Amino acid sequence: MKNRLKELRGDRTWSQGDLARELGVSRQTVNAIETGKYDPSLPLAFKIARLFRSPIEAIFEDGT
Amino acid sequence: MNPIPSPSTRESAERCAGEYSLRQDLQLNGWLAVSAVVYLVTLFLGRRHPEWSLGARASLALLPLVPGILYVRGYLGFVAKLDELQRRLQLEAWLIAAIGTALAGAAVSTLGTLGVRLDGLDLQHGLGIGQTFFVGYFLGSAGIVIARWRIK
Numbered sequence: 001m002k003n004r005l006k007e008l009r010g011d012r013t014w015s016q017g018d019l020a021r022e023l024g025v026s027r028q029t030v031n032a033i034e035t036g037k038y039d040p041s042l043p044l045a046f047k048i049a050r051l052f053r054s055p056i057e058a059i060f061e062d063g064t
Numbered sequence: 065m066n067p068i069p070s071p072s073t074r075e076s077a078e079r080c081a082g083e084y085s086l087r088q089d090l091q092l093n094g095w096l097a098v099s100a101v102v103y104l105v106t107l108f109l110g111r112r113h114p115e116w117s118l119g120a121r122a123s124l125a126l127l128p129l130v131p132g133i134l135y136v137r138g139y140l141g142f143v144a145k146l147d148e149l150q151r152r153l154q155l156e157a158w159l160i161a162a163i164g165t166a167l168a169g170a171a172v173s174t175l176g177t178l179g180v181r182l183d184g185l186d187l188q189h190g191l192g193i194g195q196t197f198f199v200g201y202f203l204g205s206a207g208i209v210i211a212r213w214r215i216k
Contacts, residue, residue: 025147026150029148029149
């Protein structure tokens with residue numbers, strides 16, 4: 001699944017560690033989501049969407 | 065539109081929630097190593113004192129289960145503190161260890177039934193408690209390395 005997490009994080013000049021702390025997950029998890037190696041759970045996706053004040057579908061794109 | 069909140073200003077070196085800790089993981093897996101050591105001690109004592117009662121020898125033989133249970137208890141607490149990705153990696157590693165140990169036990173048992181003997185190892189009745197813990201420890205550690213490598 002493609003996503004705009006890196007772009008959104010970059011716009012705010014946040015490090016992966018900053019975002020990880022905001023989301024309450026590990027930095028590795030943020031990195032894995034950004035690189036598309038891990039798709040977050042629905043609760044985490046909602047948390048990301050709330051943090052960036054965007055709808056989920058504006059951040060995550062179904063690649064299939 | 066409300067501005068996006070800035071991230072908290074805690075030190076970047078501070079560990080994020082759910083962060084995996086290799087040190088903590090190794091400390092936890094140390095219980096399996098303790099089980100193996102206890103197993104060797106009980107094996108030694110059991111062979112040196114065949115005159116002991118059946119109850120005493122049975123208690124001695126099952127003693128390695130105690131650190132094994134402590135391991136399971138610690139592991140459940142450890143996993144509960146991890147975030148969703150780290151939890152999935154641990155689950156993958158645990159599956160590799162469980163399936164690998166079961167296959168190794170089945171293979172050794174089959175070889176033992178066929179009369180194959182390995183020097184210095186009594187494998188006639190499959191893997192013992194200590195050997196099972198050792199194989200599980202080894203495969204679990206390998207599983208963690210493999211699972212973490214896959215998401216790098």
